[in-house]
Amino acid sequence: MYNELIGIGTFFVTFILMLVLYRIFGKTGLFVWVAIGTIIANIQVIKTVELFSVSAxxxxxxxxxxxxxxxxLNDIYGRKQAKKAVWLGFSSVIVMVILLQCSLAFIPAQDDVSQQALETIFNIVPRIALGSIIAYIIGQHLDVLLFTLIKKKFSSDKTFYIRAYGSTVVSSIVDTAIFVLIAFYGNLPNSVVxxxxxTTYFLKLLTTISNVPFGYIAxxxxxKGKIAE
Known part of the structure:
Protein backbone atom coordinates (compact mmCIF):
# COMPACT_ATOMS: atom_id res chain seq x y z
CA MET A 1 0.00 0.00 0.00
CA TYR A 2 3.02 2.30 0.14
CA ASN A 3 2.79 3.41 -3.50
CA GLU A 4 -0.96 3.88 -3.19
CA LEU A 5 -0.55 6.16 -0.16
CA ILE A 6 2.18 8.14 -1.92
CA GLY A 7 -0.13 8.40 -4.94
CA ILE A 8 -2.99 9.82 -2.87
CA GLY A 9 -0.64 12.28 -1.20
CA THR A 10 0.80 13.33 -4.56
CA PHE A 11 -2.71 13.87 -5.91
CA PHE A 12 -3.62 16.36 -3.17
CA VAL A 13 -0.23 18.11 -3.26
CA THR A 14 -0.50 18.54 -7.04
CA PHE A 15 -3.94 20.14 -7.07
CA ILE A 16 -3.32 22.25 -3.97
CA LEU A 17 -0.19 23.68 -5.59
CA MET A 18 -2.20 24.45 -8.73
CA LEU A 19 -4.75 26.38 -6.64
CA VAL A 20 -1.96 28.23 -4.80
CA LEU A 21 -0.49 29.45 -8.10
CA TYR A 22 -3.94 30.52 -9.26
CA ARG A 23 -4.63 32.29 -5.96
CA ILE A 24 -1.34 34.24 -6.03
CA PHE A 25 -0.86 34.90 -9.74
CA GLY A 26 -4.36 34.59 -11.17
CA LYS A 27 -4.75 33.58 -14.81
CA THR A 28 -0.98 33.83 -15.30
CA GLY A 29 -0.53 31.22 -12.57
CA LEU A 30 -2.61 28.72 -14.56
CA PHE A 31 -0.58 29.46 -17.70
CA VAL A 32 2.60 28.78 -15.73
CA TRP A 33 1.10 25.60 -14.29
CA VAL A 34 0.27 24.25 -17.75
CA ALA A 35 3.76 25.08 -19.03
CA ILE A 36 5.77 23.55 -16.18
CA GLY A 37 3.23 20.78 -15.64
CA THR A 38 3.59 19.57 -19.21
CA ILE A 39 7.36 19.36 -18.78
CA ILE A 40 7.07 17.55 -15.42
CA ALA A 41 4.48 15.10 -16.74
CA ASN A 42 6.65 14.18 -19.71
CA ILE A 43 9.53 13.42 -17.35
CA GLN A 44 7.35 11.52 -14.87
CA VAL A 45 5.93 9.27 -17.61
CA ILE A 46 9.37 7.64 -17.96
CA LYS A 47 8.99 5.99 -14.55
CA THR A 48 6.94 2.80 -14.19
CA VAL A 49 5.45 1.80 -10.83
CA GLU A 50 3.08 -0.77 -9.36
CA LEU A 51 -0.30 0.67 -8.38
CA PHE A 52 -3.22 -1.48 -7.26
CA SER A 53 -1.32 -4.58 -8.48
CA VAL A 54 -0.90 -3.30 -12.05
CA SER A 55 2.00 -1.61 -13.80
CA ALA A 56 1.47 2.04 -14.58
CA LEU A 73 -9.36 28.95 -18.00
CA ASN A 74 -12.05 28.04 -20.53
CA ASP A 75 -14.88 28.37 -18.02
CA ILE A 76 -13.81 31.68 -16.47
CA TYR A 77 -11.78 33.44 -19.15
CA GLY A 78 -12.97 31.87 -22.41
CA ARG A 79 -11.87 29.40 -25.07
CA LYS A 80 -9.17 31.68 -26.49
CA GLN A 81 -7.28 31.72 -23.20
CA ALA A 82 -7.58 27.93 -22.84
CA LYS A 83 -6.14 27.40 -26.32
CA LYS A 84 -3.32 29.79 -25.48
CA ALA A 85 -2.46 27.63 -22.47
CA VAL A 86 -2.46 24.50 -24.64
CA TRP A 87 0.05 26.01 -27.04
CA LEU A 88 2.17 27.21 -24.11
CA GLY A 89 2.36 23.64 -22.82
CA PHE A 90 3.21 22.31 -26.27
CA SER A 91 5.92 24.95 -26.78
CA SER A 92 7.41 24.19 -23.36
CA VAL A 93 7.92 20.53 -24.24
CA ILE A 94 9.51 21.39 -27.60
CA VAL A 95 11.90 23.87 -25.96
CA MET A 96 12.78 21.32 -23.25
CA VAL A 97 13.57 18.57 -25.76
CA ILE A 98 15.70 20.83 -27.99
CA LEU A 99 17.74 22.45 -25.22
CA LEU A 100 18.30 19.23 -23.29
CA GLN A 101 19.53 17.49 -26.44
CA CYS A 102 21.95 20.38 -26.90
CA SER A 103 23.16 19.86 -23.32
CA LEU A 104 23.66 16.14 -23.85
CA ALA A 105 25.71 16.81 -26.99
CA PHE A 106 28.55 18.33 -24.90
CA ILE A 107 31.44 15.95 -24.18
CA PRO A 108 31.50 15.60 -20.39
CA ALA A 109 34.61 16.26 -18.33
CA GLN A 110 36.50 13.27 -16.96
CA ASP A 111 35.24 13.91 -13.43
CA ASP A 112 31.62 14.45 -14.53
CA VAL A 113 29.10 12.22 -12.74
CA SER A 114 25.82 13.35 -14.31
CA GLN A 115 26.06 12.59 -18.05
CA GLN A 116 24.92 8.98 -17.82
CA ALA A 117 22.01 9.85 -15.53
CA LEU A 118 20.92 12.71 -17.79
CA GLU A 119 21.07 10.45 -20.84
CA THR A 120 18.96 7.84 -19.06
CA ILE A 121 16.28 10.41 -18.26
CA PHE A 122 16.33 12.77 -21.24
CA ASN A 123 17.40 10.57 -24.14
CA ILE A 124 13.76 9.65 -24.48
CA VAL A 125 12.94 7.00 -27.04
CA PRO A 126 11.83 9.05 -30.10
CA ARG A 127 8.53 7.20 -30.48
CA ILE A 128 7.57 7.83 -26.85
CA ALA A 129 8.48 11.53 -27.09
CA LEU A 130 6.62 11.88 -30.40
CA GLY A 131 3.59 10.02 -29.05
CA SER A 132 3.45 12.20 -25.94
CA ILE A 133 3.66 15.47 -27.89
CA ILE A 134 1.08 14.50 -30.54
CA ALA A 135 -1.31 13.03 -27.96
CA TYR A 136 -1.02 16.16 -25.80
CA ILE A 137 -1.78 18.68 -28.54
CA ILE A 138 -4.71 16.70 -30.01
CA GLY A 139 -6.16 15.71 -26.64
CA GLN A 140 -5.96 19.20 -25.19
CA HIS A 141 -7.52 20.88 -28.23
CA LEU A 142 -10.32 18.30 -28.23
CA ASP A 143 -10.87 18.94 -24.51
CA VAL A 144 -11.15 22.70 -25.08
CA LEU A 145 -13.57 22.19 -27.99
CA LEU A 146 -15.81 19.73 -26.13
CA PHE A 147 -15.84 21.89 -23.00
CA THR A 148 -16.98 24.87 -25.08
CA LEU A 149 -19.71 22.86 -26.81
CA ILE A 150 -21.03 21.39 -23.54
CA LYS A 151 -20.94 24.86 -21.95
CA LYS A 152 -23.51 26.07 -24.49
CA LYS A 153 -26.06 23.70 -22.94
CA PHE A 154 -24.84 23.56 -19.35
CA SER A 155 -23.45 26.98 -18.50
CA SER A 156 -24.28 27.50 -14.82
CA ASP A 157 -21.72 27.21 -12.03
CA LYS A 158 -23.55 24.18 -10.66
CA THR A 159 -23.01 22.23 -13.90
CA PHE A 160 -19.25 22.79 -14.11
CA TYR A 161 -18.78 19.11 -13.29
CA ILE A 162 -20.75 18.14 -16.42
CA ARG A 163 -18.49 20.29 -18.59
CA ALA A 164 -15.31 19.07 -16.90
CA TYR A 165 -16.24 15.38 -16.82
CA GLY A 166 -17.77 15.33 -20.30
CA SER A 167 -14.84 17.00 -22.04
CA THR A 168 -12.02 15.24 -20.17
CA VAL A 169 -13.49 11.72 -20.21
CA VAL A 170 -13.77 11.77 -24.02
CA SER A 171 -10.54 13.65 -24.76
CA SER A 172 -8.58 11.36 -22.43
CA ILE A 173 -9.65 8.33 -24.47
CA VAL A 174 -8.28 9.96 -27.61
CA ASP A 175 -5.16 11.25 -25.84
CA THR A 176 -4.34 7.84 -24.33
CA ALA A 177 -5.07 5.88 -27.51
CA ILE A 178 -2.82 8.11 -29.63
CA PHE A 179 0.05 7.96 -27.13
CA VAL A 180 -0.11 4.19 -26.65
CA LEU A 181 -0.38 3.44 -30.39
CA ILE A 182 2.52 5.71 -31.39
CA ALA A 183 4.75 4.72 -28.48
CA PHE A 184 4.17 0.97 -28.26
CA TYR A 185 2.26 -0.47 -31.24
CA GLY A 186 4.44 -2.92 -33.16
CA ASN A 187 7.06 -3.11 -30.40
CA LEU A 188 4.87 -5.00 -27.93
CA PRO A 189 2.19 -7.69 -28.35
CA ASN A 190 -1.23 -6.25 -29.10
CA SER A 191 -2.62 -7.64 -25.84
CA VAL A 192 0.05 -5.80 -23.86
CA VAL A 193 -0.57 -2.56 -25.77
CA THR A 199 -4.72 0.86 -17.15
CA THR A 200 -3.50 4.30 -18.24
CA TYR A 201 -7.00 5.47 -19.13
CA PHE A 202 -8.45 4.05 -15.91
CA LEU A 203 -5.93 6.01 -13.82
CA LYS A 204 -6.64 9.19 -15.79
CA LEU A 205 -10.38 8.65 -15.37
CA LEU A 206 -10.02 8.05 -11.63
CA THR A 207 -7.98 11.22 -11.26
CA THR A 208 -10.45 13.22 -13.35
CA ILE A 209 -13.41 12.10 -11.25
CA SER A 210 -11.53 13.14 -8.10
CA ASN A 211 -10.17 16.51 -9.24
CA VAL A 212 -13.33 18.42 -10.21
CA PRO A 213 -13.92 19.66 -6.62
CA PHE A 214 -10.68 21.61 -6.99
CA GLY A 215 -12.22 23.27 -10.05
CA TYR A 216 -15.16 24.39 -7.92
CA ILE A 217 -12.74 25.77 -5.32
CA ALA A 218 -10.97 27.77 -8.04
CA LYS A 224 -15.22 35.98 -4.08
CA GLY A 225 -12.50 38.20 -5.55
CA LYS A 226 -9.64 36.26 -3.93
CA ILE A 227 -7.69 35.82 -7.17
CA ALA A 228 -4.84 38.22 -7.87
CA GLU A 229 -4.95 39.66 -11.39
Whole structure:
Protein backbone atom coordinates (compact mmCIF):
# COMPACT_ATOMS: atom_id res chain seq x y z
CA MET A 1 0.00 0.00 0.00
CA TYR A 2 3.02 2.30 0.14
CA ASN A 3 2.79 3.41 -3.50
CA GLU A 4 -0.96 3.88 -3.19
CA LEU A 5 -0.55 6.16 -0.16
CA ILE A 6 2.18 8.14 -1.92
CA GLY A 7 -0.13 8.40 -4.94
CA ILE A 8 -2.99 9.82 -2.87
CA GLY A 9 -0.64 12.28 -1.20
CA THR A 10 0.80 13.33 -4.56
CA PHE A 11 -2.71 13.87 -5.91
CA PHE A 12 -3.62 16.36 -3.17
CA VAL A 13 -0.23 18.11 -3.26
CA THR A 14 -0.50 18.54 -7.04
CA PHE A 15 -3.94 20.14 -7.07
CA ILE A 16 -3.32 22.25 -3.97
CA LEU A 17 -0.19 23.68 -5.59
CA MET A 18 -2.20 24.45 -8.73
CA LEU A 19 -4.75 26.38 -6.64
CA VAL A 20 -1.96 28.23 -4.80
CA LEU A 21 -0.49 29.45 -8.10
CA TYR A 22 -3.94 30.52 -9.26
CA ARG A 23 -4.63 32.29 -5.96
CA ILE A 24 -1.34 34.24 -6.03
CA PHE A 25 -0.86 34.90 -9.74
CA GLY A 26 -4.36 34.59 -11.17
CA LYS A 27 -4.75 33.58 -14.81
CA THR A 28 -0.98 33.83 -15.30
CA GLY A 29 -0.53 31.22 -12.57
CA LEU A 30 -2.61 28.72 -14.56
CA PHE A 31 -0.58 29.46 -17.70
CA VAL A 32 2.60 28.78 -15.73
CA TRP A 33 1.10 25.60 -14.29
CA VAL A 34 0.27 24.25 -17.75
CA ALA A 35 3.76 25.08 -19.03
CA ILE A 36 5.77 23.55 -16.18
CA GLY A 37 3.23 20.78 -15.64
CA THR A 38 3.59 19.57 -19.21
CA ILE A 39 7.36 19.36 -18.78
CA ILE A 40 7.07 17.55 -15.42
CA ALA A 41 4.48 15.10 -16.74
CA ASN A 42 6.65 14.18 -19.71
CA ILE A 43 9.53 13.42 -17.35
CA GLN A 44 7.35 11.52 -14.87
CA VAL A 45 5.93 9.27 -17.61
CA ILE A 46 9.37 7.64 -17.96
CA LYS A 47 8.99 5.99 -14.55
CA THR A 48 6.94 2.80 -14.19
CA VAL A 49 5.45 1.80 -10.83
CA GLU A 50 3.08 -0.77 -9.36
CA LEU A 51 -0.30 0.67 -8.38
CA PHE A 52 -3.22 -1.48 -7.26
CA SER A 53 -1.32 -4.58 -8.48
CA VAL A 54 -0.90 -3.30 -12.05
CA SER A 55 2.00 -1.61 -13.80
CA ALA A 56 1.47 2.04 -14.58
CA UNK A 57 3.50 5.05 -15.65
CA UNK A 58 3.63 8.20 -13.59
CA UNK A 59 2.41 11.54 -14.96
CA UNK A 60 -1.33 10.78 -14.97
CA UNK A 61 -2.06 13.08 -12.02
CA UNK A 62 -0.06 15.94 -13.52
CA UNK A 63 -1.70 15.51 -16.92
CA UNK A 64 -5.12 15.53 -15.21
CA UNK A 65 -4.22 18.79 -13.44
CA UNK A 66 -3.29 20.32 -16.80
CA UNK A 67 -6.69 19.35 -18.21
CA UNK A 68 -8.39 20.89 -15.18
CA UNK A 69 -6.33 24.09 -15.50
CA UNK A 70 -7.41 24.52 -19.12
CA UNK A 71 -11.03 23.78 -18.13
CA UNK A 72 -10.86 26.53 -15.49
CA LEU A 73 -9.36 28.95 -18.00
CA ASN A 74 -12.05 28.04 -20.53
CA ASP A 75 -14.88 28.37 -18.02
CA ILE A 76 -13.81 31.68 -16.47
CA TYR A 77 -11.78 33.44 -19.15
CA GLY A 78 -12.97 31.87 -22.41
CA ARG A 79 -11.87 29.40 -25.07
CA LYS A 80 -9.17 31.68 -26.49
CA GLN A 81 -7.28 31.72 -23.20
CA ALA A 82 -7.58 27.93 -22.84
CA LYS A 83 -6.14 27.40 -26.32
CA LYS A 84 -3.32 29.79 -25.48
CA ALA A 85 -2.46 27.63 -22.47
CA VAL A 86 -2.46 24.50 -24.64
CA TRP A 87 0.05 26.01 -27.04
CA LEU A 88 2.17 27.21 -24.11
CA GLY A 89 2.36 23.64 -22.82
CA PHE A 90 3.21 22.31 -26.27
CA SER A 91 5.92 24.95 -26.78
CA SER A 92 7.41 24.19 -23.36
CA VAL A 93 7.92 20.53 -24.24
CA ILE A 94 9.51 21.39 -27.60
CA VAL A 95 11.90 23.87 -25.96
CA MET A 96 12.78 21.32 -23.25
CA VAL A 97 13.57 18.57 -25.76
CA ILE A 98 15.70 20.83 -27.99
CA LEU A 99 17.74 22.45 -25.22
CA LEU A 100 18.30 19.23 -23.29
CA GLN A 101 19.53 17.49 -26.44
CA CYS A 102 21.95 20.38 -26.90
CA SER A 103 23.16 19.86 -23.32
CA LEU A 104 23.66 16.14 -23.85
CA ALA A 105 25.71 16.81 -26.99
CA PHE A 106 28.55 18.33 -24.90
CA ILE A 107 31.44 15.95 -24.18
CA PRO A 108 31.50 15.60 -20.39
CA ALA A 109 34.61 16.26 -18.33
CA GLN A 110 36.50 13.27 -16.96
CA ASP A 111 35.24 13.91 -13.43
CA ASP A 112 31.62 14.45 -14.53
CA VAL A 113 29.10 12.22 -12.74
CA SER A 114 25.82 13.35 -14.31
CA GLN A 115 26.06 12.59 -18.05
CA GLN A 116 24.92 8.98 -17.82
CA ALA A 117 22.01 9.85 -15.53
CA LEU A 118 20.92 12.71 -17.79
CA GLU A 119 21.07 10.45 -20.84
CA THR A 120 18.96 7.84 -19.06
CA ILE A 121 16.28 10.41 -18.26
CA PHE A 122 16.33 12.77 -21.24
CA ASN A 123 17.40 10.57 -24.14
CA ILE A 124 13.76 9.65 -24.48
CA VAL A 125 12.94 7.00 -27.04
CA PRO A 126 11.83 9.05 -30.10
CA ARG A 127 8.53 7.20 -30.48
CA ILE A 128 7.57 7.83 -26.85
CA ALA A 129 8.48 11.53 -27.09
CA LEU A 130 6.62 11.88 -30.40
CA GLY A 131 3.59 10.02 -29.05
CA SER A 132 3.45 12.20 -25.94
CA ILE A 133 3.66 15.47 -27.89
CA ILE A 134 1.08 14.50 -30.54
CA ALA A 135 -1.31 13.03 -27.96
CA TYR A 136 -1.02 16.16 -25.80
CA ILE A 137 -1.78 18.68 -28.54
CA ILE A 138 -4.71 16.70 -30.01
CA GLY A 139 -6.16 15.71 -26.64
CA GLN A 140 -5.96 19.20 -25.19
CA HIS A 141 -7.52 20.88 -28.23
CA LEU A 142 -10.32 18.30 -28.23
CA ASP A 143 -10.87 18.94 -24.51
CA VAL A 144 -11.15 22.70 -25.08
CA LEU A 145 -13.57 22.19 -27.99
CA LEU A 146 -15.81 19.73 -26.13
CA PHE A 147 -15.84 21.89 -23.00
CA THR A 148 -16.98 24.87 -25.08
CA LEU A 149 -19.71 22.86 -26.81
CA ILE A 150 -21.03 21.39 -23.54
CA LYS A 151 -20.94 24.86 -21.95
CA LYS A 152 -23.51 26.07 -24.49
CA LYS A 153 -26.06 23.70 -22.94
CA PHE A 154 -24.84 23.56 -19.35
CA SER A 155 -23.45 26.98 -18.50
CA SER A 156 -24.28 27.50 -14.82
CA ASP A 157 -21.72 27.21 -12.03
CA LYS A 158 -23.55 24.18 -10.66
CA THR A 159 -23.01 22.23 -13.90
CA PHE A 160 -19.25 22.79 -14.11
CA TYR A 161 -18.78 19.11 -13.29
CA ILE A 162 -20.75 18.14 -16.42
CA ARG A 163 -18.49 20.29 -18.59
CA ALA A 164 -15.31 19.07 -16.90
CA TYR A 165 -16.24 15.38 -16.82
CA GLY A 166 -17.77 15.33 -20.30
CA SER A 167 -14.84 17.00 -22.04
CA THR A 168 -12.02 15.24 -20.17
CA VAL A 169 -13.49 11.72 -20.21
CA VAL A 170 -13.77 11.77 -24.02
CA SER A 171 -10.54 13.65 -24.76
CA SER A 172 -8.58 11.36 -22.43
CA ILE A 173 -9.65 8.33 -24.47
CA VAL A 174 -8.28 9.96 -27.61
CA ASP A 175 -5.16 11.25 -25.84
CA THR A 176 -4.34 7.84 -24.33
CA ALA A 177 -5.07 5.88 -27.51
CA ILE A 178 -2.82 8.11 -29.63
CA PHE A 179 0.05 7.96 -27.13
CA VAL A 180 -0.11 4.19 -26.65
CA LEU A 181 -0.38 3.44 -30.39
CA ILE A 182 2.52 5.71 -31.39
CA ALA A 183 4.75 4.72 -28.48
CA PHE A 184 4.17 0.97 -28.26
CA TYR A 185 2.26 -0.47 -31.24
CA GLY A 186 4.44 -2.92 -33.16
CA ASN A 187 7.06 -3.11 -30.40
CA LEU A 188 4.87 -5.00 -27.93
CA PRO A 189 2.19 -7.69 -28.35
CA ASN A 190 -1.23 -6.25 -29.10
CA SER A 191 -2.62 -7.64 -25.84
CA VAL A 192 0.05 -5.80 -23.86
CA VAL A 193 -0.57 -2.56 -25.77
CA UNK A 194 -4.29 -2.86 -25.01
CA UNK A 195 -3.55 -3.51 -21.32
CA UNK A 196 -1.37 -0.39 -21.15
CA UNK A 197 -4.18 1.61 -22.76
CA UNK A 198 -6.80 0.31 -20.30
CA THR A 199 -4.72 0.86 -17.15
CA THR A 200 -3.50 4.30 -18.24
CA TYR A 201 -7.00 5.47 -19.13
CA PHE A 202 -8.45 4.05 -15.91
CA LEU A 203 -5.93 6.01 -13.82
CA LYS A 204 -6.64 9.19 -15.79
CA LEU A 205 -10.38 8.65 -15.37
CA LEU A 206 -10.02 8.05 -11.63
CA THR A 207 -7.98 11.22 -11.26
CA THR A 208 -10.45 13.22 -13.35
CA ILE A 209 -13.41 12.10 -11.25
CA SER A 210 -11.53 13.14 -8.10
CA ASN A 211 -10.17 16.51 -9.24
CA VAL A 212 -13.33 18.42 -10.21
CA PRO A 213 -13.92 19.66 -6.62
CA PHE A 214 -10.68 21.61 -6.99
CA GLY A 215 -12.22 23.27 -10.05
CA TYR A 216 -15.16 24.39 -7.92
CA ILE A 217 -12.74 25.77 -5.32
CA ALA A 218 -10.97 27.77 -8.04
CA UNK A 219 -14.28 29.15 -9.33
CA UNK A 220 -15.36 30.02 -5.78
CA UNK A 221 -12.12 31.93 -5.15
CA UNK A 222 -12.66 33.84 -8.38
CA UNK A 223 -16.27 34.77 -7.53
CA LYS A 224 -15.22 35.98 -4.08
CA GLY A 225 -12.50 38.20 -5.55
CA LYS A 226 -9.64 36.26 -3.93
CA ILE A 227 -7.69 35.82 -7.17
CA ALA A 228 -4.84 38.22 -7.87
CA GLU A 229 -4.95 39.66 -11.39
Missing amino acids: TLGNVMFASIYLATDI FEIFI KSMYR
